[in-house]
Amino acid sequence: MTHPPDPGPAPVLALKGVSKSFGAVHALRDVCLELLPGEVHALAGENGAGKSTLIKTLAGVHRPDAGQVLLDGEPVVFHGPGDARDAGIAVIYQEPTLFPDLSIAENIFMGRQPKRALGRIDHRATRAATAALMKRLGVGLDPGRPARGLSIADQQIVEIAKALSFDARVLIMDEPTAALTGSEVARLFGVVRTLSAQGAAVLFVSHRLDEIFQICRRVTTLRDGARIADEPLAGMTEDDLVRRMVGRDLAALYPKQDATPGEVALSVRRLTREGVFTDVSFEVRRGEIVGLAGLVGAGRTEVARAVFGVDRWDAGEVEVVGRRLPRGAPSTAMAAGLALVPEDRRAQGLVMGMSIERNIGLTGLRTTVTAGLVDRRAERSRSLDWAVRLQVKYARIADAVSTLSGGNQQKVVLAKWLATGPKVLIVDEPTRGIDVGTKAEVHRLLSRLAAEGVAVLMISSDLPEILGMADRVLVMHEGRLTADIPRARATEESVMAAATGRAAV
Amino acid sequence: MTVTTPNPAPVAEAPRSGGSRLVERLLRMRELAILVVFLVMIAITQAGNSQFLSEQGVKDLLLNATILVLVATGQSLVVITRNVDLSVGSTLGISAFAAGTFLQGGGNALVAVLLAVLLGTGLGLLNGLLVSLGQVPALVVTLGTLYIIRGVDSIWVGSRQITAADLPGGFVGFGSGGLSVLPWPALIALAVLVATASCLGHFGSGRELYALGSNPEAARLAGIPVRRRILAAYTFCGALAGLAGAMYLARFGNVDSGTGNGYELTVVSAVVVGGVVFTGGSGSVYGAALGALLLTSINSVLPALGVSSVWVLAVNGVLLLLAIAVDRIVALRVAAALKKKSDRRRTAVTKENADA
Numbered sequence: 036m037t038h039p040p041d042p043g044p045a046p047v048l049a050l051k052g053v054s055k056s057f058g059a060v061h062a063l064r065d066v067c068l069e070l071l072p073g074e075v076h077a078l079a080g081e082n083g084a085g086k087s088t089l090i091k092t093l094a095g096v097h098r099p100d101a102g103q104v105l106l107d108g109e110p111v112v113f114h115g116p117g118d119a120r121d122a123g124i125a126v127i128y129q130e131p132t133l134f135p136d137l138s139i140a141e142n143i144f145m146g147r148q149p150k151r152a153l154g155r156i157d158h159r160a161t162r163a164a165t166a167a168l169m170k171r172l173g174v175g176l177d178p179g180r181p182a183r184g185l186s187i188a189d190q191q192i193v194e195i196a197k198a199l200s201f202d203a204r205v206l207i208m209d210e211p212t213a214a215l216t217g218s219e220v221a222r223l224f225g226v227v228r229t230l231s232a233q234g235a236a237v238l239f240v241s242h243r244l245d246e247i248f249q250i251c252r253r254v255t256t257l258r259d260g261a262r263i264a265d266e267p268l269a270g271m272t273e274d275d276l277v278r279r280m281v282g283r284d285l286a287a288l289y290p291k292q293d294a295t296p297g298e299v300a301l302s303v304r305r306l307t308r309e310g311v312f313t314d315v316s317f318e319v320r321r322g323e324i325v326g327l328a329g330l331v332g333a334g335r336t337e338v339a340r341a342v343f344g345v346d347r348w349d350a351g352e353v354e355v356v357g358r359r360l361p362r363g364a365p366s367t368a369m370a371a372g373l374a375l376v377p378e379d380r381r382a383q384g385l386v387m388g389m390s391i392e393r394n395i396g397l398t399g400l401r402t403t404v405t406a407g408l409v410d411r412r413a414e415r416s417r418s419l420d421w422a423v424r425l426q427v428k429y430a431r432i433a434d435a436v437s438t439l440s441g442g443n444q445q446k447v448v449l450a451k452w453l454a455t456g457p458k459v460l461i462v463d464e465p466t467r468g469i470d471v472g473t474k475a476e477v478h479r480l481l482s483r484l485a486a487e488g489v490a491v492l493m494i495s496s497d498l499p500e501i502l503g504m505a506d507r508v509l510v511m512h513e514g515r516l517t518a519d520i521p522r523a524r525a526t527e528e529s530v531m532a533a534a535t536g537r538a539a540v
Numbered sequence: 541m542t543v544t545t546p547n548p549a550p551v552a553e554a555p556r557s558g559g560s561r562l563v564e565r566l567l568r569m570r571e572l573a574i575l576v577v578f579l580v581m582i583a584i585t586q587a588g589n590s591q592f593l594s595e596q597g598v599k600d601l602l603l604n605a606t607i608l609v610l611v612a613t614g615q616s617l618v619v620i621t622r623n624v625d626l627s628v629g630s631t632l633g634i635s636a637f638a639a640g641t642f643l644q645g646g647g648n649a650l651v652a653v654l655l656a657v658l659l660g661t662g663l664g665l666l667n668g669l670l671v672s673l674g675q676v677p678a679l680v681v682t683l684g685t686l687y688i689i690r691g692v693d694s695i696w697v698g699s700r701q702i703t704a705a706d707l708p709g710g711f712v713g714f715g716s717g718g719l720s721v722l723p724w725p726a727l728i729a730l731a732v733l734v735a736t737a738s739c740l741g742h743f744g745s746g747r748e749l750y751a752l753g754s755n756p757e758a759a760r761l762a763g764i765p766v767r768r769r770i771l772a773a774y775t776f777c778g779a780l781a782g783l784a785g786a787m788y789l790a791r792f793g794n795v796d797s798g799t800g801n802g803y804e805l806t807v808v809s810a811v812v813v814g815g816v817v818f819t820g821g822s823g824s825v826y827g828a829a830l831g832a833l834l835l836t837s838i839n840s841v842l843p844a845l846g847v848s849s850v851w852v853l854a855v856n857g858v859l860l861l862l863a864i865a866v867d868r869i870v871a872l873r874v875a876a877a878l879k880k881k882s883d884r885r886r887t888a889v890t891k892e893n894a895d896a
Contacts, residue, residue: 134751
């Protein structure tokens with residue numbers, strides 16, 4: 036454990052040797068962290084490194100399996116998020132957690148509303164306090180309107196106002212800037228600086244490295260659930276930080292083979308679904324991996340769902356290998372050679388209680404059914420074949436998929452769709468929440484498929500993955516396609532600028 | 541970092557701005573719409589049958605609605621939390637019989653009512669515990685308790701029956717007496733309704749019911765004691781079903797093992813017709829009460845117009861579907877309006893930034 040060299044101020048909140056596992060996955064291993072008053076501390080690490088688990092441990096959502104949470108040097112046990120909040124810990128989560136039916140004012144003050152006599156809520160004071168917060172943040176949101184229908188950025192602002200609304204001694208922000216525009220980010224940083232000058236401890240998570248350097252003094256780096264370093268940022272470069280986060284040769288994690296794009300396999304023209312996405316046109320060629328980047332809520336998944344026919348579209352057309360698809364007909368899309376590996380494998384990709392064999396077999400029922408009956412032997416041999424090809428680690432092929440690890444479940448979903456022999460493969464967040472080893476395997480597989488002539492459209496929120504794997508990067512912002520960047524020119528900056536709409540302003 | 545109000549002027553304006561006004565108006569409209577439908581229906585009936593709004597007629601309308609209003613009020617709380625209580629009919633039946641048996645034995649009327657409420661509270665608590673601790677869908681849990689309570693009721697009651705003749709005259713008199721056209725039970729229901737609405741609207745725990753129905757995960761992260769609130773909602777719902785049982789006894793004087801059979805579906809209809817959204821987080825007890833009034837009035841309106849009462853169920857069904865359709869359309873309209881407003885603000889901000 037490396038302590039800060041000078042005795043200095045005592046940490047407000049600290050983790051000491053904290054470990055946390057979910058099933059067989061070690062999310063955190065013996066992690067230490069110290070948050071000092073008046074200091075903005077960065078938490079860096081790749082997706083799946085354990086940042087969210089660490090934050091949820093500090094927030095009282097998870098209780099550590101081993102180790103301690105220290106508040107003012109004393110061990111505490113948070114029995115729930117309420118305990119952490121009462122201890123003065125405010126958390127802004129990556130994905131806003133609002134009550135859509137309630138007003139913005141109620142969202143901010145839920146559980147802590149100003150009261151009048153007899154414990155009645157003072158609605159007027161609640162709204163007034165909210166208006167004051169909005170003024171401080173410099174936004175014109177109406178405190179009385181319901182949270183339903185707010186854009187992601189506005190939802191994030193409500194979350195920030197919520198954290199500001201109580202005297203937080205510790206402010207934890209999990210990618211608060213992901214959905215904000217430049218001026219909103221500047222305003223947020225102003226607030227963060229004021230807070231830390233007043234003595235609050237701040238923990239800041241961001242994928243934008245420049246922001247970390249801009250506002251933070253120290254950085255703790257996590258990799259695969261373990262703390263790699265805790266050091267001052269002064270004197271470090273972005274490259275140093277990336278090396279600590281990744282800790283391995285980038286080329287090994289992103290084994291992109293060069294491929295020569297062939298003819299157009301998927302062509303989407305002026306696709307529009309009212310209120311969701313507008314005028315989306317792009318092409319994916321055989322042998323090409325096209326990345327689709329954008330912020331959460333930009334409409335990427337919705338476009339994929341519409342293309343595959345799960346959702347209907349209002350205007351535009353979709354062609355797969357020169358064949359026009361009708362809207363809202365997934366089975367026609369499948370027959371045309373389209374496959375969609377959905378974002379949420381547990382809810383949409385797999386039937387969790389069913390065996391590996393049957394899950395893979397689901398997409399092949401057309402070929403394995405004879406005279407109305409499923410040919411179990413054909414189904415088994417087909418499933419076994421694919422499970423082996425993708426190196427799924429399982430005890431028996433008849434085991435339920437729920438017994439597999441996340442990475443292996445993802446391989447089963449991939450197997451299920453690859454078994455259809457697709458010409459166009461759409462993968463939505465193919466490596467979310469799976470370990471680094473399997474992640475590299477999935478990447479190798481995608482790369483090999485492309486080399487074999489499959490057109491791959493890869494939706495991902497993992498920027499290094501997009502940059503490492505894609506031949507071309509499409510970027511969406513608030514339902515529109517804002518950029519089409521070739522591999523050579525795709526950088527973190529160019530993609531993020533397009534994703535936040537900053538390029539357009 | 542205390543919240544201060546440096547400049548009260550813009551604050552005073554904020555609550556009056558467009559979005560909230562629009563939404564508040566629409567929400568109020570939802571209850572207003574039922575009220576209008578109800579009044580139109582009553583007016584048409586009165587025009588067709590001048591006897592309809594006699595003193596006794598009004599009294600009957602209110603008395604018929606009373607029991608359903610009570611149970612629907614409790615049910616609303618549960619539905620707002622994104623749950624449902626299907627056992628209310630059984631609870632009503634067994635509490636009514638318990639109170640009746642107690643009175644038959646010469647018990648005090650007030651104690652009998654308390655007994656019914658307590659029994660209901662206990663059964664509500666049981667439902668609440670099963671739902672909040674078991675993490676099982678409320679529909680299934682309360683379907684189970686529906687049958688269990690009904691079964692226990694049947695075993696206990698057997699073929700026995702309580703009739704008005706077995707009850708003290710004062711109790712039965714209470715069921716039909718009142719302040720001119722306002723029967724006592726209706727006044728009790730009104731008091732319960734107003735108190736509940738005030739709790740939901742103006743107290744932290746009430747707002748938390750809406751919050752956890754609107755987004756359970758966010759409620760958990762906001763530190764709301766989700767299980768305790770759900771438990772409280774079920775307990776309150778059970779208590780009101782028990783109270784309704786006592787009112788049933790006072791009104792009809794006639795209770796057997798089948799009392800309240802199938803009532804839960806009428807209650808759920810009233811709640812939904814009244815605009816309480818079945819997926820939680822939205823609606824009011826006033827709406828539910830109006831829904832109850834509307835549904836029970838149809839029972840009196842159709843015969844008064846000379847229509848056979850066999851039509852009642854079908855009309856109720858049509859109303860239910862109509863209410864859901866209206867809710868859906870209104871929800872879509874509101875969402876579109878809010879989104880447009882958001883976009884406008886955003887464009888304005890972007891422009892401002894570009895100018896700067």
